[in-house]
Amino acid sequence: MSKNNVVGLKLYQFVHVLDVTTNITRIEIGPQTIVLKTNESFVAGPLPMIVIAPGYYCVVHNPVSNYVPGQACEIRFGEKAVHFHEDPFPLYPGEVLEGASDYLTGGLPDYKRAIKKLPVVPDNHGIKLKALLDCEDENGKHQAGEEWQLNGPRTYIPRPEVEVQGIVNPTVLKEGEALRLRAKQGFIDRYDNERVTDEEWFICEQGSYLPDVYEEVVELLKKITLTPEIGLNLRATQTVKDRYGITRLAGEEWLLTSETTDEYYPEIGVEVASKAKKLVLTKGQYCVVENPLDKSGRPQLGKLELRIGCSSFFLHPGERLQGGNVKSSYVLSDQQAIVLQAVNQFKDTMFKVFIIDKDTVFKGLSITLLFIIDKDTMFKGLSITLLFIIDKDIMFKVLSITLLFIIDKDTMFKGKNRLPGDTWMIRGPIDYIPPVEVQVVKQRDQIPLSKNEGIYIQNKQTGKVRAIMGPKSYMLTAHEELWEKKLDSNIETLLKQGGGDGSGDIRKIAYFEQSIDPQMLKGRDKTRVITYRCPGNTAVQVYNYLEKTARVVFGPDLVILGPHENFNVLSLSAGKPKKCDAMRSLCLMLGPDFITDIIEVETSDHARLRLQLAFNNHFEYEKGDVESEAKIFSVGDFIGFACRKIGGRIRAQVAHVPFDEFHKHSAMIIQTAVFGVDQEGNLNIPLTFEANNLVISSVDIQSIEPVDAKMRDSLSKSVQLAIEISTKSIEASASHEASRNEQIAKGQLERQKLLNEMDSEKEKTKLLELQAITAAVESTGQAKAESQAQAERMLIECESEIESAKLKAEAEEIEHLAKLETQGLLRAQELSYQRELNRMELDLEKGRADIEVNKFKSMVETLGRKTIETMSIAGPKAQTNLLKGLGLQSVLVTDGTTPINLFDTAHGLIGSKGGQ
Template identity: 55%
Template sequence: MSNLTQILPLQFAHILDLNTNIVKLVEGPQTLMLQTNEKLVAGPVPMVVVPLGHYCVINDPVKEYIDGEKCSLYIGQKSIKFHGEPFALYPGEWLADAQSFGKESHSYRDAIKPLPVVKANCALRLIADLDHDDNGVERKAGDKWQLVGPVTYKPRPEVSVEGLISPTIIKSGQVIKIRATQDTVDTNGRDRVTGEEWLVKKPGAYLPGVFEEVVHVDSSYTITPHTALHLKATMTLTDAMGKQRHAGEEWLLTSDMMTEYLGQVGVEVVKVVKLTVVKKGQYAVILNPVDENGKAQLGQKSLRVGLCSFFLHPYESLQMQSVQNAVILSEQESLVLQAINDFTDIMDEKKVKRKTGDLWLINGPCNYIPPIEVEIIKQRSTIPLNKNDGIYVQNLRTGKVRLVMGPCAYRLTATEELWEKKLSKETEELLSVGGGMGSGDIRKLAYFEQSIDPNIAKGRDKTRVVTYRCPSNTAVQINNYQMKTARVVFGPDLVVLGPHENFNVLRLSAGKPKVKGALKSLCLMLGPDFISDIIEVETSDHARLRIQLSFNNYFEVDKTDEASARKIFSVPDFIGFACRQLGGRIRARVALTTFDEFHRYSAPIIQAAVFGPTEAGEPAGKLRFSANNLVISGVDVQSIEPVDVKMRDSLSKSVQLAIEIATKSIEAAASHEAAREEQIARGHLERQILMTEKESERERVKLYELKAQTAAVESTGQAKAEAQAQAERLLIEGQSDIEVAKLKAEAANIEDSSLLSIKVMLQKSDIDHNRKVNVMEIEKQKSFSQIEVNKFREMVNALGPATIVAMANAGPQNQLNLLKGLGLESVLLTDGNSPINLINTAAGLVGKDHTYSQD
């Protein structure tokens, strides 16, 4: 490291003496040779240059610098430098906000700051850090004051800048609210206490004081006939109308009182209230209305009927939050009303006293506005009912429910309402699918599709009567749980449920083999029908067989006898009951028969088991169940197969072998017949091929002849067509040239005619223009002449003859009077060129060059 340090002009360095531990300042320009006991601790760095209009702050300034001696520093204090000669920093000093010592001048860029410039209508808020004297004003530490612009502020070490205060612009129609942060005096010289608020309404720029803060700027409220202001007092005061208001009091300010509101201290604008307009055919119910004294009548109501308009006062509100339309009732509509207070009602020009809780009905057509003592319970319409349609109606006083059937148009009374008939979930599902429900492979489900009601499938109206289309040859049992009775309806018919009636849901066995409760149904099929089932039997030689049977059945019932009709429903599951009874009989009979016998005579054995033994040649009898009058009229054996797998396989193999033998014999015969037919067909095919080739050669000869003829015709036609085309082309070209020549001649003629017309029109236009200009010039000269004549005539008339004569004689008369004043007599001169002319002398005395003669 070299001991030579070159310090340029306007640079400085700090050198530490290691013996005395004193740092000295060395300024350039010079070349410094460091001694062995010296060390360069800072620099060379540029001197601090403060431009015009800038300043810098030096922290810990030196009290008095003496080169080579110890110097004292004002630790924690500041010194401010303004524009001047470049200066160096003494050891221990440092620039506020400077990055660090460096070799480039921009290291001090952040430390050099522009002087604060306070614009007009702005202020610089200052705070004293130390006690000091400010141009004769004693400032204590903590004091605050403002420097109002326009001014350039020179900072002082004892003072800190709190911030620049911008003015608040008060526009026309605006007001600002000011709050005192501590006791102060406002711009008008009034004393203000801490927390006090006041308004400034004067338009312009307002600069808050040191201890003033702007709360907010409010715009004036323009109060129109359609708006009003809802005001609230936050303290006890006198409002803008001169009325005493208590804290928390609310009132309404309308355009009748004031057209523009600028705000007031202690008064809060809650909201702008719009005019409520009640049109014709409308009404409004005001809750908690305000009386004439401005007191809210809490809990009361007031009715306003259109046409009218009003403002809602504080505490007032509209029922249903809006203006309501009058209830317009047609001839088929009505209203159910209830009195909420005692009052006297007028109906059909008669007074009717209503007590609290009374219900009554108003029928249309009318336009109804309810009084405040009346509440509209509901609006109803007349219910039209078809022939097979009906509704359930309940009387609210007695609780009785009745059925009303059509055809009619029924109107509920005030004490009636529609009653919902509830059905079990199972019954609802059965009605939606036509009355039968079960797995998809049950045959009887297809029978219920004809009874599906599309209206019920979409969703049943519980107030409407429950109906069911009872299919043909079926019966439906309906239970009345209130009367403890039952009735049976035979199809085809429409079942109508009363208010306390319900369907008897049948849970029947279904499937093969039968499963209990697999089919749910509302109706009982009277038959004739059949029941299929699979039962297992065992022969006397212990062969287990599975038999698939079908039983023909029907019910014997007298539809006119109620006891007979109810008896068919005495067995809930007649299918399962019949299958169990018949299965037991068949199993008992088959148990006494061997497998070989049963295999040969299965049908007679099963019929004998079901109907009993019959004589040879006689038809089978009938089996009747006395419990429910079910009659089995026939049995059909559909299939019999062994239950044992081995036996079933043996039977299957034997049957399969027999089938294979028969199949092979048929295949052999068929193949032989096919070979024979194939040889015959092949011979026919060869013969046909030869005949086809012969015909083909004959047709080919004809083709060649036609081709030769066609070639000759083609060559002749082509030459003729070319000659005709050439002649037509020449003819068309000649005609085209003639037409072109004609068109060019016409175009030239049109062009020349157009140019001639244009020139004629231009010449006419020039002639007309010159004529009009000459006429206008003549008229102009005539007008000027007439104006001069009129001017002169008016001047003469204005002056008058006497005045003109007097003006003409005024000069000579004055000259004679002047000569007389000089003691000279007027002389009659016969020659104007006489040597002595007293008249001219007098004229020279008065400064005129005119010569006059006087007799």
Template identity: 50%
Template sequence: MSRVISVPPFTFIHILNNNTNISQIEIGPKNFALQTNEVLITEPCPMVKVPPGHYCIILNPMRYIQVIQIMEISKYEAGKFCELKMGQSEVRLNGEPFPLYPGESLYGAENFGKTSKDYSSAIKPLPVIPANHALSVTALVDHDDGGVVRRAGDMWHIEGPITYIPTVEAEINKIVEPVVIKMDQVLRLSAKQDCIDSSGRRRVTGEEWYITEQGAYLQGVHENFLGLEEKITLTPDTGYHLGATERLTDFMGKHRLPGEAWLVTGEQTDLIIPQIEQSLVLYRLSITEIFQVNKRDACLLTYIIIVPGEKLESGIQNTRILSADETLVLQAIEDFTDDLEEVVFSEEVIRKAGDRWMITGPLEYIPPIHVKILSQRVAVPLSKNEGIYIQNIRTGEVRSVMGQCSYMLQEWEELWAKILSDDVEELLSGSGEIRKLAYYEQSIDPKILQGRNKTRVVTYRCPGNTAVQVYNYQKKTARVIFGPDLVILGPHENFNVLSLSAGKPKVPNALKSLCLLLGPDFITDIIEVETSDHARLQIKIAFNNYFEIDSEHEEKIFAVPDFIGFACNQIGGKIRGAIAQVPFDKFHRNSLQVIQYAVFGVNSSKLQFDVNNLVITSLDVQSIEPVDRKMRDSLSKSVQMAIEISTSSVEAAASHEAQRNEQIAKGNLERQKLANERNSERERTKLLELCAMTAAVESTGQAKAEAQANAEKTLIECHSEIEAAKLKAEAMTIEHNAKLLSQIQMRRYEIDYLRKENELELNRTKRMAAIEINNFENKVNALGVETLKAMARAGPETKIKLLQSVGLESMLVTDGNNPINLFNTSNGLIGASQTS
């Protein structure tokens, strides 16, 4: 390490003398040579420069000993005769750059001079407090603040506009912004501790009060902001309930007791300003509207007048206006005479408590207090093939009404909901597993997919070539509907749900269906049989079927609920019986003949079941497989050997073909290699030519490249200077625009201030004029009209009497239109006489 340290201008270093254990500071520019007993403890660091409008805090600042004031040496040369004020601080503002003496440090940048040379975090701007703002400050130690003694922990506000210079005795908390109180608002405050508010009134801890003056209000240091509250504006049709928690005198001059509530309406005042004075608290109970009852409206009052403690029952109720297709179902709460019926029928109708009756429109109806409206009904429009279920609540009878019509329920009738089983609901909606879904899609009603209306008559579209059975539980009868047709269920009817077998082999009750397919159709099943030599086989069969319809006994086709399972069991039993009598070899050779003979017999081509008129027309054997695993394995082995033989022959042919293709490919590969070598030599020749040309260019182009590089360097430098000039111009433009914008904002604020000041002066003038007018009117009202008339006539009457006394009673000068009296003449005479 070099013992000579170069200290640039405006930098400093700290040197420690190991013999004396004293540190010293050296200021640049200079080259400082370290002695053998000296150690560099701080590398060259820049001096601290505080810009205008900023400050910094020095911890453990140094102070000069008295000897320094006597010696005629510079400040920095006398640094060796100074000492530190440990534990103290010092605020430094804008001035000449200064170094940090050994032991000093910057608050906020304690590592400056040790591990860092950046002190920007320690330089802070001076707090600028705008107008109507304040700076909250807390005293750290006891001190004298311009003649005011501050104690540690005291808080106070410094109001703007001002630039605050911080001190080490006080800590800056925050800038307090004003609260803007609008025209229809008041500010609610409370005291954090005993204090004096802005109006000079003493407040105790916890006390609350309101500020009603409009404008910006600066919150005190011991004032707690509770919020802005809106003034309560009353209109002619609204009121307000007020309540007192302690004794108070309201704005009308009435004394109120604790717990008392009263009503204030828009007729009494148009504005309620919240106030909190000492122990008085006004609080809001509820807003009361003055209910306007229109010509066609009505309301039922629980009490007579809406005052505190009273309420409306069911609110304002509109007049029931009924059209021609609407009715009201009414019930009497107590005995009364029906005025409406008296007007309509010209006779007195007495209603007993509990009576039900119905009135039909068109009319306007206001229910009396003795009548309860049970429901308002509308005529139900029904199109063709639509209907509703209706129940008589007197007798309990249920019936259905079908369209095309519009039906109005009577007062003793109600809509009746028909409940169906889950299976029927699922089949009607088409969400269940339906046999031959594509065929039955036409039977699904789109309206049911969105949810069935249980009061509507249930309908079902029976597809063509199908039959549906409906059972009436009241009459204990059944009827059959053949498709295509529309099935309409009565109130006591329900569908006969078919529970059919499905799957291969058939599984009972695996399929639900409402309609029976009449055929022709086919059924597929797998049955297990055993030959006479005990060979067990699985046979997959398919047979066609249809139903023969007997017009006299149509319900016979529904005699067997599961016709599929019945047919499969009957046919399977016949096949098992026939195969059990023949050996496996015979059955294997004549399987189709054996099965058809077992089902249809010798001379017949169909099989009919008399129990439900089901006819089987033809039968097909789709597959026969042994059930025994050993037999199945032996058959599979024989089949596998045949497959292996055929596979070997195919593999031999494929191997020969592959060898031939391989030889062809090798020949093509050798030919391609030769072509590639020829092309490679041709490209190598071109490469050598290019290398020779490159060497020539390289030898002659170095000077040219250097010249081009120099030219580009010069061009880049010129462009950089141009860009720098542009950026400087843009910076100056931005700064000018910012200053211009600031001046525009200041002028705008001044204009707004003058406008508001003029508005306030105009309002004051208007109010003074109103006060003068009221004063004059009060004086006139106090004196009276007759008194004023008498005062006005007092002068002329006196003059007339004086003229009469001197004999000038009728001396009047007139032109026939406007008489002129001689009062002025009398005034002259009287004045002359008084002078003489």
């Protein structure tokens, strides 16, 4: 707005001038120069006038009507006026151009934004309109708030009381597509269908579809092509009747496959829950379907159905595979079996088939089907085609069994009722598919057992445990299972180490290395029978806790533990001097063996000595005598027991002897202390311990050392002097003996050389003789070999020609017989064909005759007896009509000599008919 009181307006410009006195604003349009009065002021301007090009329009709010300069005019607040292409026009005071900037804020308004292009509705498009006020157009009257749609092609002329909601674009439906629509409110669609609010439907027609004003496009869906391998699981979201006329309840699911339709178009109230893939069961596969559908198509909850290949099917909604996958049948060899358990009651008709021999034929009667019930029934010389055996123990030695059925004797060919929980076993060879009432507990293989191998088996029904030993293969029965025998950790260690355990410096430990089992080092299978290789000249005691008995096994032998047996572990003293529980052993060494121990003694003059002694020992027993065998194990630590007894005797005897005497006569004193003497002064050798029949046969004194260090040194010096003297004498004697032996050896060597030279000359003579013989053989052998080879070649060729001639004769004979047989078959076929052709011709002629007879009979019956009689009484004309009615012409038929009048024949027939 200009601040000057004089404004020059150009062409197509205007200003608003306010009269302060009257408070009336007037408009001044150029070209002119305006000079304001003292009571006037510019409100807006100078502003350009609005120019609307053809095809454009603008909207003016609060339009002015009945404008008179300098006077109050009418302003229609809240209304609109639409201006189209016309002469340039100004905005009157109070009018506002829609879309332009407010001129009151200063600056020029942006008319380009306010002037809009007329809406052009293309073909197959529409424009959506809404009535702001009650109005009327070429389509009729419209109430405020009403919506409608105008379809193209057209150019829409806007109206102030109508609001343009927008251009509605069509949806192009291609082949296999469907448009899902929803009604915004109740109306009647273009197909004269009444739609209610929120109702949905589909449009499946190909082409362009323009939604109506009250139609909302929900989504564009494509058809689903169904293949033999792909189906659809459908779910009803509401109670509807599908396109096949079946009422579906809300939430109901069903399967649609290519057997019903190749293409599926979406339906209202039906949604695709998921795609279903056809399950294909090949040969040897099966599956169990849970909740299968009944004949009415409803799932049978809790029921199971077995389906076996080769087959293919879809899983219906609600059905599912037990275990979630397809299973393979149990293919069992003759070394395998499966344990079955009945889940529900059913009738078992399973039996096994063994094909023995198909070609053997015996003389006598040919029996097609034979049932053998009694095992004592004997058949001799019969050719049995099919044999059912009830008892498994029947042995046939002279029968030719073509097909053998072995059936449990309780089945009796009618099946066996299996109750829930029943357990049984089926052995191979068989291809087995379990019914739905049967659960496969486990699959078993025959357990091969070599010699001295075994397994522990427990019967689950009785709880009894037993051991099965080889060599054989054993198959567990239905109520048997492998039983694990548990051993104490100490016994496990002893078995791994061959039966003995102790420190490495114990001499007897090396004795057990021969009994180490390599399988025990890898880890013991607790179900296998425990065996122990008892070393030679030893004994092992095994105790049975169930029967409360013990048995003794003497080596070398194999100890086999029963299910309720265990080893008697010996805890022995070992070391020097002996320590209790230093060695554990499974076996008792029977001897002869020796025990080494160090004991301390004290003489009568208080000289303390350390003695290292070795006792030869063995046990006395009688094999087969249980008491004698058990007695040798009556003392657990027989080594400590013997050492303590002998040590006590020696200490008691030495305590009464001074050191000098003991040093001179130590061996006699110790042996007397151990064995004692009889009345005559002889030693009581051997020493026997009655507690366990341990016998000490001798005592060896290995060393005697004083416990005191000074005494040990002085004694050592005296012993060394004695040893030196003895050593020198021994050396002189050995030197003399060595020189004598050397002279003897030299003489023997010279003699042997002469003998070897003589033998060499003899061998050379033999060699020359053999060379002469070889040369003679070489000269004659080649000629002889060639002549023999020539003779054999001619013999082979002659035999081959003879054999070839025989084979050719046989081939010609076979060919001749085959031709004769073929010709015979051809002649037989021709005769059969001609015979059948003649029979068919006879049947045809007979049929025709029967048809004629029946035809004549029907005609006569149709005319009636009375009618024929009446016509027969009539004249020749009536007889002629009668014959025509009967299909006969009035023709004179003769045989060449005698004429036959058909009228008389007919008359005779009628007469005879009437006479009957």
